[in-house]
Amino acid sequence: MELFEEIYGSYFQAVRKILTDAKKKPLTPKEMEADIQNISSFESTLVILPKLLQGAWHPLLVPEGEKLFSCALGTAGNETDRNFLKPPLTRLQKSWLKALLADPRFRLFFPKESLDLLEEAFRDIEALYHMEDFYYFDQYEDGDPYGDPVYRSIFQTVLEAMTARRPLLTAYRNRKGAERTLEVLPCRFQYSPKDDKFRLLCVSLSKGCLRDFHILNLSRIEACHVSKTPVPKTFDWDISRYQKQEKEPVRIRIYDQRNALERCMLHFASYEKQTVYEPATNTWLCSIYYDPADETELLIALLSFGPVIQILGPEAFLAQVRRRVKRQHELFYGLIE
Amino acid sequence: MSDYQELIKNFERIRDYMRQFFLYGFKVRREFSEKSARTYDNERRRIESCLADYIHADFTSRGKQISVHIDIKQLSSNPLYAAWKSKSFTDKDLLLHFFLLDLLNGRSLSPAEICDQLAQYWEEVPDLQTIRNKCREYERLGILKMEKSGKSHMYCLTPPDPWESTPVFQELMQAVKFCSEAMPFGFVGSTLLDREFLQNDLFCWKHYFLVHTLEDQVLLSILDAIGEHRSISFENHSTRSGNRTQITGLPLQIFVSTQTGRRYLCLYYFPKRRFNCLRLDCISQVKLLDICPEFELHREKLQKNRISCWGVSFGGYSRMETLCMKLSIDEAGEGYILERLQREGRGGEILKVCSNTFLYTGTFFDTNEMLSWVKTFTGRILDLQCSNQAVLEKITTDWERMYQMYGEE
Numbered sequence: 001m002e003l004f005e006e007i008y009g010s011y012f013q014a015v016r017k018i019l020t021d022a023k024k025k026p027l028t029p030k031e032m033e034a035d036i037q038n039i040s041s042f043e044s045t046l047v048i049l050p051k052l053l054q055g056a057w058h059p060l061l062v063p064e065g066e067k068l069f070s071c072a073l074g075t076a077g078n079e080t081d082r083n084f085l086k087p088p089l090t091r092l093q094k095s096w097l098k099a100l101l102a103d104p105r106f107r108l109f110f111p112k113e114s115l116d117l118l119e120e121a122f123r124d125i126e127a128l129y130h131m132e133d134f135y136y137f138d139q140y141e142d143g144d145p146y147g148d149p150v151y152r153s154i155f156q157t158v159l160e161a162m163t164a165r166r167p168l169l170t171a172y173r174n175r176k177g178a179e180r181t182l183e184v185l186p187c188r189f190q191y192s193p194k195d196d197k198f199r200l201l202c203v204s205l206s207k208g209c210l211r212d213f214h215i216l217n218l219s220r221i222e223a224c225h226v227s228k229t230p231v232p233k234t235f236d237w238d239i240s241r242y243q244k245q246e247k248e249p250v251r252i253r254i255y256d257q258r259n260a261l262e263r264c265m266l267h268f269a270s271y272e273k274q275t276v277y278e279p280a281t282n283t284w285l286c287s288i289y290y291d292p293a294d295e296t297e298l299l300i301a302l303l304s305f306g307p308v309i310q311i312l313g314p315e316a317f318l319a320q321v322r323r324r325v326k327r328q329h330e331l332f333y334g335l336i337e
Numbered sequence: 338m339s340d341y342q343e344l345i346k347n348f349e350r351i352r353d354y355m356r357q358f359f360l361y362g363f364k365v366r367r368e369f370s371e372k373s374a375r376t377y378d379n380e381r382r383r384i385e386s387c388l389a390d391y392i393h394a395d396f397t398s399r400g401k402q403i404s405v406h407i408d409i410k411q412l413s414s415n416p417l418y419a420a421w422k423s424k425s426f427t428d429k430d431l432l433l434h435f436f437l438l439d440l441l442n443g444r445s446l447s448p449a450e451i452c453d454q455l456a457q458y459w460e461e462v463p464d465l466q467t468i469r470n471k472c473r474e475y476e477r478l479g480i481l482k483m484e485k486s487g488k489s490h491m492y493c494l495t496p497p498d499p500w501e502s503t504p505v506f507q508e509l510m511q512a513v514k515f516c517s518e519a520m521p522f523g524f525v526g527s528t529l530l531d532r533e534f535l536q537n538d539l540f541c542w543k544h545y546f547l548v549h550t551l552e553d554q555v556l557l558s559i560l561d562a563i564g565e566h567r568s569i570s571f572e573n574h575s576t577r578s579g580n581r582t583q584i585t586g587l588p589l590q591i592f593v594s595t596q597t598g599r600r601y602l603c604l605y606y607f608p609k610r611r612f613n614c615l616r617l618d619c620i621s622q623v624k625l626l627d628i629c630p631e632f633e634l635h636r637e638k639l640q641k642n643r644i645s646c647w648g649v650s651f652g653g654y655s656r657m658e659t660l661c662m663k664l665s666i667d668e669a670g671e672g673y674i675l676e677r678l679q680r681e682g683r684g685g686e687i688l689k690v691c692s693n694t695f696l697y698t699g700t701f702f703d704t705n706e707m708l709s710w711v712k713t714f715t716g717r718i719l720d721l722q723c724s725n726q727a728v729l730e731k732i733t734t735d736w737e738r739m740y741q742m743y744g745e746e
Contacts, residue, residue: 009423040422041343060435084442096522137646138595140681141683194595196595265361266360266599274404289408304712310742329740
């Protein structure tokens, strides 16, 4: 099977969007442009629009007056069909879905009866891959208990609240084992393949007012239910404003040793960063932007590179590195006078 | 750049460029020495177009510097999937696609009847053979279903399964929002969301390595070979030496690092009669060869052996190596360090030596692979012993160099 097929392409998708919208009501070129840019790049607009309006793809549209165009298709009586121009599921898509059915994380989303129905529906489909074909050798060993019925039930309740945009009342056990009750607005799940954990990004509510941003480990939510508390009208469900980054990035110098550049670029690929080459020293200077909550994680990841990188700043970050390195030296060789 | 086209015919053409731009984010034209300046310009433009929201351009003494700034935590979906959605096609391909979806919805037509119907809309209807070929292609993809009626081949859209019109489908789409990023071949999930005009609005990510998607076609070919128990040959491009070599072996499993962003093909290498791991991003031109009757035997051996791998190295020809690390951990206030040892120690033994002192002991094929992890405990290692002296010397030298680097304020 091929992944690289034109039917999955952004041009096909953009044209389908235009045609389905133009079936509902005639569109202006400006509206078509908006459809294209929601799906594809700006450059695509320069190709798709002229082809549809005056070029080779014009049979798909019918001009209505000077500035409006309706869809030429749908004459077979299927224009009201909600699946109008929606392609049937392909073999590749079905085969991928079949592969997912074996994954306990995928199964979290469904009650048992839905899983039974899907298993029956995909019985004769060959899976695109098998879980045992993959070995995640450095994944942490304390991942979430996806098969645990209590965990599954909590996941589904959180998902229900998030989808319905309702508050959630939770009993949460923190890292030190202390329990507390929190009413939260569940904004997004965060998943880390390294930790093999789901976390809930949420904002707490108290007496109907917005309080703090929290990241809750899903496995530490002991019980929860959707609450009837009204959501404050001013609340913005977009969590990006809560996900802060330190103003000053960590700056490192990468030496041309032990393939450090490539290793660093890969290891820190999930961070926003900027790297420039310094010809005079044949080194690379890299600035890594990070969430303050991840500072320790970033610090130990940088230490793992040893002397093939040098941490240059900011000063408070550098002081932590100095302290650890000095302490290590003292542990091995005793105090230096 | 008059010959620039946003869409491409061959994915391999964009794979390497996109990987390098995304990872390094700072390469200028002359650093891409393997291809011409025009190729660089075209590929750069294509990537700038795909990743438009994340591209920053700076003009420096070294020329125009493109950098890609992506904060993974802010992403809903992998922007590199755009590469998979950029396959070129002809005008006829696009027109036939939409006409077939319309004409064959709820009814069956032969290619000749399709031809007649098309004439109502389209002045330059393709010839019968083109329509036949397209129908066959769509049947292969699963979009069309063919039934014989006398001598005619009748085509209709593959009817949806009954479950597609039940609430299970909505549940499925929520799961796909997660799986389109978190599972192998997530790009396929992204096409399912496209089909419904949906976007992920439920999940965000941490420790997510977007660049894996660029290896997925190679991965798919390898998984086909694993499924069929076949050997493969492929080209391996060493990123360090630049050398390209042809390798033949029996693929057994994909080793994935969730921490360093690398995926490896683990294969049985016949000439040396050993397991070997090679990076997926260095592999291209995979060819499936003969079925190997001993596949199950080799895979069983791998399952037994891999617990002795710290990472992806099966070591040299020496015996197993042992590393012991004595750590200072304040039991009252640093329980999280003990938790780290347990979850990251890959089965190594942890013993309490005395109050606030713990001993980690691990025995693996290649302790050299452990050193990055050991260095994450810098500042609390009381003693380190290793049966491989070279490994011990390497890390003590590293700490000495780090002390020179950071010791003086």
